[in-house]
Amino acid sequence: MDLLQTIAVVLDSMIRLSIPLICAAMAGLWSERAGVVDIGLEGKMLIAAFASAVAAFVTGSAWAGLGAGILASLALALVYGFAAITWRGNQIVSGVAVNMLAAGLTVILGNAWYGQGGRTPSLEGAARFGELTLPFAGWARANVPGLGLFYDEVVSGHAAPAYLAFLCVLVTALVLKCTRFGLRIRAVGENPAAVDTAGISVASLRYGAVAICGVLCGIGGTYLAVAQSAGFLPHMTAGRGFIALAAVIFANWRPWPALGACLLFGLLDAIAIRLQGVTLPGIGLVPVEAIQALPYLMTIVLLAGFIGKATPPKASGLPYVKER
Amino acid sequence: MSAAPVDLPRWADVAMVPLVSVAAALLVAGLVVVGIGENPLEATALLLRGALGSAEGIGFTLYYATNFIFTGLAVAVAFHAGLFNIGGEGQATVAGIAMAIACLALPALPGFLAAPFAILAAAAGGAVYAFIPGWLQARRGSHVVITTIMLNFVAATLIVYLLREIIGKPGSMQPETPDFPAQAVLTPMHQWLTPFGIDLPSTPLNTAFLLALMALVAVWLLIWRTRLGYAIRTVGANPRAAAYAGISPAAVTMIAMAISGALAGGLAVNEALGVQHRLVLDFTAGYGFVGIAVALMGRGHPAGVGLAALLFGVLYQGGAELSFDKPAITRDMVVVIGGVLVLFAGALDGLFRRLVARVLRVGGGAA
Incomplete structure (x- = not known):
């Protein structure tokens, strides 16, 4: 395989591995820009993965799976909102609860319903999101040297939720930056008292953000179970919710840089998979674990202010109390 | 932890709030057991015996x-x-x-x-x-x-x-x-x-x-x-x-x-x-x-x-022990109970304190 082809294959795998991260990162971005810290991205993606796999298996339709995944994740997000917004509970504690609930419930229900140690039956045909071939992909590959190959290999050939994920980045960036709702969301994350003074409900804005967060996590979880894999596996999110959180921090809570961070972390993952068991001259057997640990280490270094500076929304993590 | 704390007598703060959270968490777990078609009382008995x-x-x-x-x-x-x-x-x-x-x-x-x-x-x-x-x-x-x-x-x-x-x-x-x-x-x-x-x-x-x-x-x-x-x-x-x-x-x-x-x-x-x-x-x-x-x-x-x-x-x-007898109820139930407890005893602390306070006030008023 020549170099160009190898690069194209790695980039293709980067996109596939980034999609759940992108969805979860946008989800985290919405929540955190509204001042609600969310370490429960992982749990919401997990429950969405489970619900979507079950629904897709039962109905035989991947789109029904997507709907179920979004609903399950949204339900968990509202439980989170009830604790963290209405009852002003500690947001970290609530997030831990969300993660534990999802980790336990998915395995118990999966095991009780299908008896395969928590797995769901494997999905086939229309129950899975197939790969979409974009127009002119074959033609471009044959007729345009270089770029055509990348168009066919990297841009084309992903499942529908993958393109949806990129659309979510665009919408998130535009809505946050250019609309009244986006401005209010950002304001409620920086200075909720000012928003309250202007006569706008802090709680409903935050509920809105948390609900959007739930929907986006639902898309990410569904992609994992119904597009990337063919069914649910216990604990299949495997820390992706936390890598997404890392990407949000890495991007300083901004949408486009967050997309970049997700692609970077996806690329690291793709390279780690590619280098599994490969011996490089001078290094020997590549320690794949070192590459896998990189996103976490980079985030710690960034947070410590050694490269750049992380500036979270000012009111993030603080429940809002109206003055009495 | 949450704002506007409800004042409770010390014994209620120390004993009642955790106990009410545990009871509520076990209730949720019981509902999950019912949801997968098992008898929660039987499951509890098996669990305690084990x-x-x-x-x-x-x-x-x-x-x-x-x-x-x-x-x-x-x-x-x-x-x-x-x-x-x-x-x-x-x-x-x-x-x-x-x-x-x-x-x-x-x-x-x-x-x-x-x-x-x-x-x-x-x-x-x-x-x-x-x-x-x-x-x-x-x-x-x-x-x-x-x-x-x-x-x-x-x-x-x-x-x-x-x-x-x-x-x-x-x-x-x-x-x-x-x-x-x-x-x-x-x-x-x-x-x-x-x-x-x-x-x-x-x-x-x-x-x-x-x-x-x-x-x-x-x-x-x-x-x-x-x-x-x-x-x-x-x-x-x-x-x-x-x-x-x-x-x-x-x-x-x-x-x-x-x-x-x-x-x-x-x-x-x-x-x-x-x-x-x-x-x-x-x-x-x-x-x-x-x-x-x-x-x-x-x-x-x-x-x-x-x-x-x-x-x-x-x-x-x-x-x-329970999962030996009832393979449908795996040990992951403990994770669910843990999650519900974290939610109730940690995040929803304010809600539970208010509930306990209301119950105490009603009790005190009747006495």
Whole structure:
């Protein structure tokens, strides 16, 4: 395989591995820009993965799976909102609860319903999101040297939720930056008292953000179970919710840089998979674990202010109390 | 934790709120059991019989409780300093690595020194790994919650690498170390008690349980009877007031995190030194996270942590027995109960306090 082809294959795998991260990162971005810290991205993606796999298996339709995944994740997000917004509970504690609930419930229900140690039956045909071939992909590959190959290999050939994920980045960036709702969301994350003074409900804005967060996590979880894999596996999110959180921090809570961070972390993952068991001259057997640990280490270094500076929304993590 | 706290009598705060949360959590678990088509009362009976119905069951229950005491105390000590240490899993992992290296790499020490040395290595490993986020928060301003989460994953990849490449058992495909030297491992409890004429069935319960009980007392002494404990509580209540009183919040943050990590290391002592007698992958098995539920339910007090750890020990052992009889109810139910408890006793604290206050007022009005 020549170099160009190898690069194209790695980039293709980067996109596939980034999609759940992108969805979860946008989800985290919405929540955190509204001042609600969310370490429960992982749990919401997990429950969405489970619900979507079950629904897709039962109905035989991947789109029904997507709907179920979004609903399950949204339900968990509202439980989170009830604790963290209405009852002003500690947001970290609530997030831990969300993660534990999802980790336990998915395995118990999966095991009780299908008896395969928590797995769901494997999905086939229309129950899975197939790969979409974009127009002119074959033609471009044959007729345009270089770029055509990348168009066919990297841009084309992903499942529908993958393109949806990129659309979510665009919408998130535009809505946050250019609309009244986006401005209010950002304001409620920086200075909720000012928003309250202007006569706008802090709680409903935050509920809105948390609900959007739930929907986006639902898309990410569904992609994992119904597009990337063919069914649910216990604990299949495997820390992706936390890598997404890392990407949000890495991007300083901004949408486009967050997309970049997700692609970077996806690329690291793709390279780690590619280098599994490969011996490089001078290094020997590549320690794949070192590459896998990189996103976490980079985030710690960034947070410590050694490269750049992380500036979270000012009111993030603080429940809002109206003055009495 | 939440704003506008509801004033409750002390006994209600200490006993009622946790009890109501536990009852509510068990109710939710019962609903899940009903949802998968089993009888919750029958399941509860099986669970209790499995956990407390025999000497063997009690041995297993206390062995699991040992893990929860250590991880619960780890979270509780950090809580008192106003810190949320989610890194128990990672700290226990690094503690296990440090202990394994101490057991395997150093020349064999005489029996009475080997085990204490291994335990110290575990405590030091956990302490160092928790000191890092403590230092990062105190000196560089990065939030301890995020850094401990990230460090959990770093530890998880580190142990995979080390078990495969450096300290793994030669020629074994399993991710595990060779067996620890026999003089280093802890004595099982049933062997302890044989000389006294008490004959117990063989269980994983070992000396680490006594260490856990000592840790409960030591943490109580530390938090409420020492100068350092006073400093920790002051920083937890109000860092600015603490600084004004001449206490350095930065120093207390780092020290409290290190103590917290050392306590999390107890999980490695019980699992690796006490039961497995070698280091295996994933020995932390989520105990670190359940420790958060234990600490919240125990209200950060060692007595409460002990009771909560016992409850989770019962759920764990009983859950294992239950899943033999009812394969549909796996031990993951404990994770669900833990999650609901964290939600009720931690996040929805305000709601439950208000409920208890209302019930008390109605009761008081009627009397």
